[in-house]
Amino acid sequence: MSLSTDLTNEFGKGFSVDNLERFRKFYLTYNNRISATVLRKSAIHLNSAIALRNLKAPFQLSWSHYVQLLKIEDEKERNFYEIESVKQNWSLNELKRQYHSSVYERLALSRDKKGIKAFAKKGQLIEKPTDVLKDPFVLEFLNLKEDYRYTESELETAIINKLEHSMLELGKGFLFEGRQRRFTFEAKHFFVDLVFYNRLLKCFVLFDLKIGELAHKDIGQMQMYVNFYDRQIKLPEENPTIGIILCKEENKTVVEFTLPLENKQIFAKQYKLYLPSKEELKKQLK
Numbered sequence: 146m147s148l149s150t151d152l153t154n155e156f157g158k159g160f161s162v163d164n165l166e167r168f169r170k171f172y173l174t175y176n177n178r179i180s181a182t183v184l185r186k187s188a189i190h191l192n193s194a195i196a197l198r199n200l201k202a203p204f205q206l207s208w209s210h211y212v213q214l215l216k217i218e219d220e221k222e223r224n225f226y227e228i229e230s231v232k233q234n235w236s237l238n239e240l241k242r243q244y245h246s247s248v249y250e251r252l253a254l255s256r257d258k259k260g261i262k263a264f265a266k267k268g269q270l271i272e273k274p275t276d277v278l279k280d281p282f283v284l285e286f287l288n289l290k291e292d293y294r295y296t297e298s299e300l301e302t303a304i305i306n307k308l309e310h311s312m313l314e315l316g317k318g319f320l321f322e323g324r325q326r327r328f329t330f331e332a333k334h335f336f337v338d339l340v341f342y343n344r345l346l347k348c349f350v351l352f353d354l355k356i357g358e359l360a361h362k363d364i365g366q367m368q369m370y371v372n373f374y375d376r377q378i379k380l381p382e383e384n385p386t387i388g389i390i391l392c393k394e395e396n397k398t399v400v401e402f403t404l405p406l407e408n409k410q411i412f413a414k415q416y417k418l419y420l421p422s423k424e425e426l427k428k429q430l431k
Contacts, residue, residue, distance in 0.1 A: 170215050174223075178203040205231045213240055221265035222249050228268035239313065242286075246314075250426035251279040269317065271345040274387050274409065277316040281415040282391065286310045289418050297354045301325075301338055304354075318345035328373055337370050348384040349374050358394035359413050364404060367411050385409075391416050 148165065172179065204211070210230055217223040226249065230240050252269060263270065271277055287303040289295055295303075304311045305324060312319045322340040329335070339352040351370050355363055367388040374386040388411040404411055 167212055167215065171211060174215060175204075175211075207237070209237050210240060213237065213244070217244070224265040225249050225268060232268055233317070245423075246283045246285070246420050247423045247426045248279065250423065251281065251283075254280050254426070271317055274346060274348075274412070277318075277343065277346065278389070278412060278414060279314075279316065281417050282314055283420060284311070284314065284416050284418055285420050286314075287418065295356065297338070297356050300354050300356060304339065312341075315341070318343045319350070320344060322349070328377070335370070335373075343387075346384060346387070347382075349379060349386045351386060351388045353388070353390045355390060355392040357392070359390060359392045363390055363392075364411065364413070371410055388412070389414055 206214075206227065210227075214223050214227055214230075217226065226240060226244055229235065229243070233239075235243065249264065253264065269276070284304070286307055287300075289300065289303055301324060308321060312321065320342045322342050324339050326337045326340045327334055328337075337351050338354045341350045341352070342348070343350050351367070351374065353363065353367050353370070367390050371386045371388040379386060390411070390413045392413060392415060394415070
């Protein structure tokens with residue numbers, strides 16, 4: 146308390162007891178990087194071009210970002226959110242949303258232990274389609290109530306109305322191409338609910354929305370959509386089309402026995418209209 150008073154008297158605002166506690170925690174957490182900052186300043190003072198070229202700024206986010214990051218006890222998880230905040234230019238509000246929606250745990254669920262460790266060093270790397278997909282997708286920002294009997298059309302409209310949030314939830318590299326894209330076979334029309342392009346995967350990503358339990362006919366329909374885009378729409382230099390069936394109730398057995406063993410193009414993913422429990426997801430990881 147006396148230190149807070151003395152500093153405030155000498156330097157002005159910003160030295161409350163709570164802030165001093167944050168400063169202390171910041172130092173204890175990042176003291177190695179703080180040493181790097183001192184080294185950087187020395188290089189600048191010596192005007193060493195080589196040293197400057199080899200040094201990166203140890204801290205690339207705002208103080209408010211780091212205050213939020215300090216609340217994360219697990220070092221690997223904290224590193225992941227810091228790296229992604231820098232790479233994706235997340236605002237403080239977006240960082241909070243990504244953390245509270247447990248994006249680290251949801252992405253980690255689809256990876257082995259080695260893949261989880263890589264998160265702490267490099268963040269989310271996109272090398273294959275499954276690297277993009279979360280489990281489940283969380284669409285709480287749509288403001289659709291769990292007990293409300295919405296239609297697939299209403300779900301689609303809600304996603305379009307919140308397109309910026311939706312694309313952030315889908316993952317990295319998504320560009321919106323269109324909704325209800327029509328194609329015709331023998332005078333019969335078919336419609337793909339949502340079409341995106343992923344610039345990192347270099348392929349089209351088709352979404353079919355289902356408000357009920359997944360059925361085998363839904364998978365067959367998506368297979369047809371994917372085949373059409375692969376044979377009629379995509380360019381030779383682009384990668385095979387990805388199809389994602391976004392459903393409220395995922396049936397893993399139906400997926401397993403409907404799709405071929407080496408399937409790399411069609412995925413069924415569950416969505417939730419509320420934020421998942423971080424504790425529950427952490428238990429699944431363990």
